[in-house]
Amino acid sequence: MSELPEYITDRVFDAPRAMVWRAWTDPELLARWYGPGAETIIHAFDLKPGGMWLNEMKWGENSMLSKAIFKEVAPLERLVWHHHSSTDSEWNTVANPKMPDWPRILLTTVTFEDDGPGTKVRLIWAPFEATDAEIACFAGAVANMGKGWESGFAIMDEMFAELQAENS
Amino acid sequence: MEQLRYMNAQPTLDAVFAALADPTRRAILSRLAEGQASVTEIAAPFEISQPAVSRHLKVLERAGLIERDVDEQRRPARLKAENMAAAVDWLAEFKEFWGTSFNQLDDVLAHMKRAEAKETSHE
Secondary structure (H helix, E strand, O other), rough: OOOOOOOOEEEEEOHHHHHHHHHHHHHHHHHHHOOOOOOOEEEEEOOOOOOEEEEEEEOOOOOEEOOOEEEEOOOOOOEEEEEOOOOOOOOOOOOOOOOOOOOOEEEEEEEEEEEEEEEEEEEEEOOOOOHHHHHHHHHHHHHOOOOHHHHHHHHHHHHHHHHHHOOO | HHHHHHHHHHHHHHHHHHOOOOHHHHHHHHHHHOOEEEEHHHHHHOOHHHHHHHHHHHHHHHOOOOEEEEOOOOEEEEEEEEHHHHHHHHHHHHHHHHHHHHHHHHHHHHHHHHHHHHHHHOO
16 A cells, blocks of 8 residues: 655744643643634543544634544643544534545644754644545645645736736 | 636536646646647647647646637637636645644743743742
């Protein structure tokens, strides 16, 4: 079997490891930063293997629900969970409405390590128990975010210039 | 916007990503960004046959990235920008999810540090 595609992102935070860990694992703090530009409501948060994190992100009238099931909790070191990207209002896993072949479950691994006075966090997303279509979709998205995608943006720029020229 | 009328017929983004995965198809889209073109015109700069270009155009058409005139003999192809825009949006969302969240986490940590410093100075 070929290797699964992975999305990896690294970030160094200007705070000691204990504080960064707390910001990830205290639901009150987590809700303050998780979800870009969203009002995040954490409906349940049980930090232990098998425990659930039920999350709602609100942008005005729009809500997005997701569910995480913790698999590994190693304080100050490692957090592993199954990220169910979309759920219905009963917290049942569903396909992403915009992208049906988006992996329903992403294995999420977050590691924490000292980096001078700061903390380096690495986050890895990989499809879990995914169909071939889900793996292909995720691989396409990850690949397009790299070099290949720059040409996509270049094409967009050209098209918008074209459309503007037509409309003027 | 006038382009919204296409929204109902929009294929899923899965097809868009598959279509964009191929460098020749991206080059064809670049060519079409300069204006509509026939198969012959599109094939000219590439070292591939017209039937091969036709196959690529079919994939792009199915993905909703281009449209072709039915009536005319030359069946010129032209871009449909909105599905491309939807794919770019999706990638931006994917890319920005953690990036933007992490910027927000920076702020939360700065706040925690200030709160801790305040507590220490009061002891």
